[in-house]
Amino acid sequence: MSANREKDDQVQQEKEQPRRRQARGERRIAQLLEAAATVFTTTGYTAASTNAIAREAGVSPGTLYQFFPNKEAIAIELGDRLMHEMRETYGEALAPVGPATPLDEAVGSAVDRFIAFNCEHPVFFALMHGPDIPGRIAEEHDALHATLLSRIEDLLSSFLPDAVPADLTRTAHMCLGMYKVGLELVLGHEGAERDAYVQELKNALIRYLDPLVGDRPGRPDPARTAT
Incomplete structure (x- = not known):
């Protein structure tokens, strides 16, 4: 035995x-x-x-x-993992909202989740916006960008149910463009100054969207976003 x-x-x-x-x-x-x-x-x-x-x-x-x-293989593997995590992030951040959800609450929640991801993984911004990133990363980022725009449109449709598709697409492009510009400023600062830029980014998005949303239930008080 x-x-x-x-x-x-x-x-x-x-x-x-x-x-x-x-x-x-x-x-x-x-x-x-x-x-x-x-x-x-x-x-x-x-x-x-x-x-x-x-x-x-x-x-x-x-x-x-x-x-x-080589370093390209490293960047591709790193990019794949980050983009998988990013998809999970926007799946949560851009989930449809109820008809009574205030605009500032929806915008604030989405911005907070995306900012948290980028602050935790600053390399994501460095890789995705670098001038010489590997072609495969660029292709995957383009696909991610297209899906992200589609999810933003879905979220916006909760606030703009009567908007035609072309208007939703244009508004989604504007929101994502504003976010990217704001993100660069946020990542360039730390501490209280970073927090201030995050709030400015939220304010800019809310002030852009508020006139489009109109008298929807849950519309924020402009005085709240002015502080």
Whole structure:
């Protein structure tokens, strides 16, 4: 029986070894992606190098090349993960609202969720808006952008039920454009000044949308958004 037990233990160990190697590999990949996020945010994608990423991760370039052939592959993997998380974020932030939901509440909630994501992952802005991002990231970002616009239109239709599709599309483009400009200002500041820019962004969006919404139930008091 002892021989059988030893054989069973050996078989179990052989099964567990690949899993342990896989777990170590996944931890190493996560470590490299975290380092890449720091480097891309600090220097931009174009100026970044695999040596700088390896140095930030505390590993040798040879270790990095075991997992990624070049910085483009690193950026693509990082971008894929970020865009997946971004889709989850806008799925929550741009969910349809009830007819009595105040405009300022809907705008404020959406802005807060998007700002929180971008502040937690500043590399997302650096990667998606860099001048030399890999083509695959650009394509996926374009697809994300189109889906995001569609979700914004769906949210706006809750406030503008009688608007024609062309008007909704135009308004969605304006809202997203205003948000992107405001986001750059938000990310360029910290602390109380960042909070102030977040509020200014909300105010700008509400003041743009308020005249379009008109006398809808839950319309905000203009005095509330002026403070």
